[in-house]
Amino acid sequence: MTDDRVRAAAASGLKKILKPVAEDLRAVDRVFDEILRPPTPQVRVMVDHVKRFKGKMLRPALVMLSGRCFADIGEEHHRLGAVVELIHVATLVHDDVLDSADMRRGLATVSSKWDNESAVLLGDYLFATAFALSSNLEDRLASRYLSWVTGVVCQGEIAQVVERGNLDLTEEAYLDIIEKKTAYLFAGSARVGAEYAGADEPAVKALTDYGMKMGTAFQIIDDCLDLEGEEARVGKTLGTDAGQGKVTLPVLQYLRTAPKEECRVMREKLGSGDPDVRYEIRGRLVESGALEYAQEQARRFATEALRCLDVVPENRYRETLAEIARYTLSRQR
């Protein structure tokens, strides 16, 4: 993958990249809107707020693109898209409780606008709605597979909480956690998209693998962004990972490679609980090349994701999936 193509993907932006399925995503939006009309008035006002968390709809886009690589798609795919976005938004609402975050995509989080209790219960309601929607599909594959995937996502998040502050985590264990908490839902989205479009087994497997690799790259970059982004651009509170002692790949690489005394200082800073420390942590991670190492690993996963697409028929939808993998990396710039 050339730097030029990554930069081109960055410049065009995700919305433009997803143009081939823009019409589909609007249909997903409509399903999302229709299904989220709780009869209880106290819930409706919260749901209306949360609907605006949808963001770029990357997971539904994976369902659509993976489907359109193989066949024309319709309502079933749009519903599947709404299911994966609902699961994603439910995890976001709960994440904001865990992170005590005040802002999400430039909006107040549920926990800050209402309270933690409402945020926990609203997340539960979104999960239940996702499962109700998926279990109403004709074919049972999606509800079976996506409820299992959701369980995996939760396991990844729990492991992350438990390992918070464990600076002796191996890179392997780190990758296992981010695969579960992030990449599985990407993989699941791509898989159901392909499977419901009648793709054959090798193609379904290839797209599942694509989602897993791309999702891993996406999360590594996300962890890097927490160290180097700008709050205004990323649209969420930054530095929370470092502040909370969350272990990211740049941190692990630093601790694996830096001289003993510098490791000791870094361990101290990471454990200090001082939010201002993140600027200094960042400086050390950049200068030492640890951040660059993590970005290089992300690039490796994105390249593997691209390779998975080889068995998929060549068309504009496959090209869009390739663009997404490149875009994933461009988020670092």
Next chain:
Amino acid sequence: MTDDRVRAAAASGLKKILKPVAEDLRAVDRVFDEILRPPTPQVRVMVDHVKRFKGKMLRPALVMLSGRCFADIGEEHHRLGAVVELIHVATLVHDDVLDSADMRRGLATVSSKWDNESAVLLGDYLFATAFALSSNLEDRLASRYLSWVTGVVCQGEIAQVVERGNLDLTEEAYLDIIEKKTAYLFAGSARVGAEYAGADEPAVKALTDYGMKMGTAFQIIDDCLDLEGEEARVGKTLGTDAGQGKVTLPVLQYLRTAPKEECRVMREKLGSGDPDVRYEIRGRLVESGALEYAQEQARRFATEALRCLDVVPENRYRETLAEIARYTLSRQR
């Protein structure tokens, strides 16, 4: 319903009442145990702790009894029993976060043994596991219906959080909230139990109604117990409802009937946030007859529940369902 029969139900205890389905409940236990074996080690230790929250398995018992009223039952019912218990335990784990409770059935809550983050995520994992289990059943009814019921339960809980401290809540709105947050899962358990045993439509409806009425009685008594129980016997932190300004039927009745000045004092006390105030609140609610009124309403719902059983074939399982309705009330003594 005579006082003698209520007292008899109280004396025999729920475990003895449920004896006709004791073998079934052991089978449910085994399913529960098998399905809850998460591969992630950090999650397994939490799940093993939470397995002990199962308690009396009242909801699975409703599945079994409603099934056995009509036919011999087997693995499908045992799985359904595990599904409703998983949903219930998931809501308990999240409830403990919301209530900041330290103890649950004599055990440390997840939030106190680990932390709130883990408790939120573990609850999510339990929900996802419930949906995975139900979507793997041959028939899709349960996964469709029970995911919808879960959404209703969440809506009831959110409404309760939002209306906390609203001392002008009507009795109708109060009943709507407790129906959603508690009675719907009882009703859902009874419904799937009957439906999967091939009961005809009127019988399924009767058992659904039975669950709804019995569940409403159960929750009214639960709200009363929070005011009058003993911590050691009930096995959870008491007085949290009054302390948190949660509006219960005795409180609403008091405010509807007491003289103006006494209402003003009660409103002040309920809003004080002082945990010690609950003893005084209790005194006023008992003396005024407001607690007795609430218990009378519970009795009315339990009697209606019994009446629903009229269309169900007469057998020991139907008699057990009747015993449960009586037991519900006996919890007050």
